[in-house]
Amino acid sequence: MRIARPRAARMFVAALAIGLIASGCASDRDNEESGGDSEVFVFGAAGDPAALDPALGSDGETFRVTRQAFETLLEHEPGGTELVPGLAREWSSNEEGTEWTFQLQEGVTFHDGEALTGEVVCQNFDRWYNWAGTYQNTTLSYYYQTVFGGFAENESEDTPEPNYVGCEAPDELTATITVAEPSANYPGGFSLQAFAMHSPKSLEAYAADNPSGEGEDITFPAYSQEAGDLAGTGPFRITEWNKGNGEVTLEAFDDYWGETKPGVDELVFRTIPEESARRQALQAGDIHGFDLVAPADVRTLEDEGFQVPVRGVFNILYLGITQDKQPALAELPVRQAIAHALDRQNIVDTQLPEGGVQATQFIPDTVAGYSENVQTYEHDPELAQQLLAEAGAEDLTVEFCYPTEVTRPYMPAPADIYELLRADLEAVGVTVEPRPLTWNPDYQEATRSGGCDIYLLGWTGDFNEAYNFLGTWFDGYQQEWGFENEEIFDLLTEVRQEPDVAAREALYQEANEAIMEFLPGVPISSSPPSIAFSPDVNPPTVSPLTQENFAEVSFK
The missing domain is CATH 3.10.105.10 (Dipeptide-binding Protein; Domain 3)
Known part of the structure; x- marks a missing residue:
């Protein structure tokens, strides 16, 4: 995957930074290979995502990627753990905690041009509730079962009873989700990446494809292993998953509704399993950042001029x-x-x-x-x-x-x-x-x-x-x-x-x-995990929940 030079307006500043620091900057050095002027930010990930549909995920490497493309009804404040508006600008519950009503943001558009409405929210939740077959294996529906229980028709006696009752859209920008019993999982559960919104066209495409297998032999549905049918509302859209090279590529979404517009044109997550290899790639200028810095490397990287913010313990x-x-x-x-x-x-x-x-x-x-x-x-x-x-x-x-x-x-x-x-x-x-x-x-x-x-x-x-x-x-x-x-x-x-x-x-x-x-x-x-960035980067706000928003990234 090429790593292009920052735009001309920023090239001089980046070049000065490179001249002062022993390690090079890939965004400048590899420009000659690409011949372009788009800004590409490359992040070294510790592992491949399991799937590009966050509903099927249960691990941080999956959610780090999907979070940039798919958004949830609620979010967390940058750098903290307090719930704040996401796709829902307001939310409330009845006294019993069994009805959760979300007033949606106006003018939210999916990557495929579809609009976010209350009915679309209900379509997403009803899809998960009606999962059958291999979808009911916890490998694929771990978070759904943890937060909302079982399904419309449970196929195993080990599956919990469903707590989700249904969803109604009384008007275009309202969705009310009803559960059988109150839970300490609400409202926090509505911020989980597993419950991010997908476009109606995406849901229709997903329905034609099913997973298979059981136990330790699960095959994920094909749609979740490639970029084609996926459409969220996030600041980036997923355009490619090159599994052979361990890279997921996302492009800035020009019609993004939110205030924090993407600061780079392309975002690439490159899998580099070994921590020492990720560190060396950053020092060589092949990537612009990586997560989970080895404790022994923190001081070395800082002495070399790299940025190594530390998250809170959570x-x-x-x-x-x-x-x-x-x-x-x-x-x-x-x-x-x-x-x-x-x-x-x-x-x-x-x-x-x-x-x-x-x-x-x-x-x-x-x-x-x-x-x-x-x-x-x-x-x-x-x-x-x-x-x-x-x-x-x-x-x-x-x-x-x-x-x-x-x-x-x-x-x-x-x-x-x-x-x-x-x-x-x-x-x-x-x-x-x-x-x-x-x-x-x-x-x-x-x-x-x-x-x-x-x-x-x-x-x-x-x-x-x-x-x-x-x-x-x-x-x-x-x-x-x-x-x-x-x-x-x-x-x-x-x-x-x-x-x-x-x-x-x-x-x-x-x-x-x-x-x-x-x-x-x-x-x-x-443990308080560290994350590292090259000197020429304005990094995202680090999160104790490891929920960094890479739309905040830009080049100095």
Whole structure:
């Protein structure tokens, strides 16, 4: 993919910057290859998107791309976690929290020329509600099931009951969404990229194409793997996905309705799985920015003149345990032994950037509902061995899954973190069988379908509500955890339906304490991820939710 020179009006300033800094600027150097004068911003991504339809996504690499082209009813303030208007200029609910009414922005046009109306909003929500077949697999409908429950006709007894009731459009710029029960997921859930709006023409094209497969063998629908039928309302439109080269190309949308118009003509997300390779590409001037800077590289890049802003802490890394994969893991003393075996502070000290902390529970301390009274599990190899012996599990063998070809905000070096944790487990007599898997789609499918004994995963909050963390994992049976605990399930059902914010906070604390006593997995750490940009770039406002808006990017 070519990287073109900035427009003539900016070339002189960029050239001066290059002359003062050892690293070159690709936007200038590669102009001779392209022969053009369009501004192209290239960002080094840690992994490929799973699909170009955000409704089918569940990971940050997918949403980083789709967020630039597809917009949601609600958004978050730049650089923060407060909800602000998106495609809806106003929103409200009834007293019970079961009817959510959205007054839409005027003059919003999709990339294919269609207009955004209340009826179009309803068409999108009704599409998700009526998904059938492979769409009902959580690999494809993870966020829909998490926020809105099941479907018009559930095809599996494991699928939750639907909470979505319906959508009405009383006039052209109004949509009212009705749910059966109030939830702590609302209104924050309406900001999720998975519920971004698609044009009516796109929806019609999508209907002719279906996914296939099940379990760890899912084939995404063809429309989601190419740019052709996709049309959102965002500042960029997706024009190409070159999977062979790991590049997604987006072009500025001239008729964008919002105030923040694109600052560059083209936006390219180039997949560079290894962090060191992304850093080298930035230093060489082949890209203009990349995410998830290795902690050891931050000072080096800053000394070389690069911009390295740091996001706020809003994530959790954990060791997941699938209890119904093998009987020993369903025994609490065995899970406690695993927790005591792990030197989590060593992970913080050696693998995380400055500001990283050891986690005591499944939410970071920046989220309301954090408890100071949870049961903790200090690094104690002797106690771990004792617990294993008492449980008759001295010869425990576990398959340990970890992701390759990816870096996550909560997990800057998956293979390195795996090696440290493997050594901790083997030090107390646990035999570890490694199972490395590529992030998209193999790793996500294997962990979500309960295919690993233990595994590394994490979460960056989608919105500022503890239920977005706890409810995501523990509000009912899920294959990736493989346990039944009605006390925890009922407690999270209660907190989900509690409309009073203060009362919810107290219930969250109670839930955190119950979860850490039961110990379904081991929270490891929270981390403030860094993102890097070349000196000639005006970067976007960094987001603790990793929801950067690349329309804010321009060249100096």
